[in-house]
């Protein structure tokens with residue numbers, strides 16, 4: 235090798251045992267990249283590896299749960315699937331779920347990224363999660379604290395698991411007839427197989443967590459629960475579809491995306507008439523379009539920006555395209571019009587054009603009044619975002635807002651976690667919020 239050569243060496247104190255970077259060490263791939271004051275490219279990259287949480291590897295630092303990623307990848311590399319799962323379960327009670335749908339910030343943070351495709355950490359977790367689960371050890375004696383958790387989504391489940399691990403007891407409430415929140419009644423099973431979710435639910439419930447389904451709690455009932463339990467965690471998510479406020483939005487044949495996904499996930503066979511038009515560019519729009527494509531032939535997704543600006547995951551967009559969903563970009567809905575039978579028949583659209591980039595670099599797409607048209611539509615699915623009911627909960631509980639401290643504490647014995655307070659976010663972030671609130675409760679109870 236010409237120029238500066240460098241023998242790749244894994245510094246165990248920094249990065250442990252995954253060794254992925256060894257095969258992609260930039261100093262080997264391109265030695266002449268080593269410039270400036272640092273001796274080698276590895277030397278230039280090493281400080282980044284030791285930034286943040288006390289010198290943790292960047293993948294671990296990027297994970298909201300702080301998973302020991304290099305630890306479990308190392309075990310997998312040694313063929314030790316049980317050992318890998320044991321490491322994962324130290325910080326994460328839903329490994330199968332995250333093995334399927336995590337947005338994997340770890341992979342983006344991997345230092346090997348600039349020179350090779352980072353390891354498929356999410357898929358490797360999915361594999362590890364198939365190992366047999368160790369049986370949870372039952373709590374001995376009376377619980378240290380009894381906590382009511384409102385919502386069985388990832389925030390509520392992770393909170394319940396953490397409480398149980400620390401000697402507390404969680405009672406989970408949910409309005410829906412199934413546990414799991416959006417994991418169970420919004421994310422379609424072709425992305426999150428129900429047996430993977432069931433494996434994780436069984437594991438959490440195996441810790442002695444009690445479940446009360448089909449109970450929609452009001453703020454008044456939550457205030458009562460605060461008297462009955464040592465603490466309450468509100469983890470109700472952002473389960474309401476944001477309405478577009480369009481003329482004709484309530485016509486027969488018009489669905490809100492989240493309602494459509496819920497009916498489909500709960501097995502209620504939503505009726506669609508082709509051609510179907512889905513409006514939106516996020517995960518709800520893409521999931522709805524793919525579910526719709528399984529029911530009818532012709533599905534078109536209309537989005538007001540370009541493909542590059544779609545907030546949905548790239549792999550979902552590619553999958554929808556491969557399944558035959560058609561895309562129209564730079565259009566926004568203006569109105570829905572009825573046909574002879576009274577149901578929706580046309581979606582009126584207006585073209586959009588990119589404006590000047592805002593200071594954050596984001597380009598606004600502005601409506602172009604001279605550019606109007608309409609699409610024939612037997613059914614329309616509007617997927618324009620979700621709203622949390624944070625304002626209504628705050629008013630009902632007599633609080634100014636649901637703004638909490640960093641641990642999710644709103645008031646003594648009252649905590650919040652997940653999408654309810656962050657707005658629509660991700661599974662792993664909701665779990666991290668739930669665990670944080672549970673830990674704070676146990677600290678409060680013990681102090």
Ligand SMILES: Cc1cc2nc3c(=O)[nH]c(=O)nc-3n(C[C@H](O)[C@H](O)[C@H](O)COP(=O)(O)OP(=O)(O)OC[C@H]3O[C@@H](n4cnc5c(N)ncnc54)[C@H](O)[C@@H]3O)c2cc1C
Nearest residue numbers: 385387388389409415416451470471652653659660661664
């Ligand atoms: C279609 C779709 C696809 C998604 N895909 C991904 C993905 O691939 N990866 C990813 O990381 N994230 C994804 N997300 C986001 C992710 O699902 C959420 O961020 C996460 O589920 C939020 O968790 P949570 O526990 O805060 O709330 P939720 O999962 O919304 O759970 C809240 C629960 O509280 C219950 N509840 C609400 N009000 C009450 C009440 N008054 N009384 C009793 N119970 C109540 C609800 O019924 C619900 O079951 C997706 C979201 C959607 C909608």
